[in-house]
Amino acid sequence: MTGANGVPEGFVPLPTSAFVEHLGGLYHAPEAPEHTFGMRVGPEHANVRGRAHGGFLATAVDVATSRGARAAMGDGSGVSTVTMTMDYLAPVDVGEWIQLVTTVDRVGGRTVFATCRVTAGDRLVARGSVVLARIRPRA
Template identity: 60%
Template sequence: MADEVPAGFEPMEMAPFMTFVGPLYRGPGIGRFGMRVLPEHANTHGKAHGGFLATVVDVAVSRGTRMSLADGSTVSTISMTLDYLEPADIGAWLEIAATVDRVGGRTVFTSARVTVGDLWVAKASAILARHRPRS
């Protein structure tokens, strides 16, 4: 069924902005997320809108990075590059795998891939500013 969530994915508490985008789910392991492409996410061609994909990737790399750091740090996006590889249809289950590639003192370099099954929909790289908790 098109609205089913695959086994192993759980709803996440999200920032208020994400109520406009839709529910993002956390998958098993660190940095794995999923989301269903809904009609409101579509462009005029009936495919996932590029802005929607960029939003989901931005949230996934940020959340995945915070989970990976596990030290109470928050992050904010400095820059992100997103390559669109294939369109995603309405009803498709997107999986986003976010990876921390390198951690510096004040920056974190990340990458992500967006897939529908075995199909690569997009790939991204992002640089995040790291904000450590004050002691």
């Protein structure tokens, strides 16, 4: 079910950077079993064909994997993207809600490996594989 602001029930705004707020904000589903995030695709995210731009989807995956990794580590470590590979599997129309589910595959001393599945409705539309540098808090 969708709330009055067009955001599905169970999702709450996630405080994030000014850049992500400029993109339309990121939402988090705190009760979901995995690190689940979401965004609404707006006209400002569209390519010339009127569908979600690949760069927008890559940005959403980058932010979701970073936030998911930080939450999974839970020790105050930060992360910085080292590499990211994207697979674009299906188009996403303006107005659709994308859901991003991040799985942290491995946390090492210096790197974190994560994957992200992007869905729109019941369709898998993209997936990303991300390697992040782990930035430990100073003692």
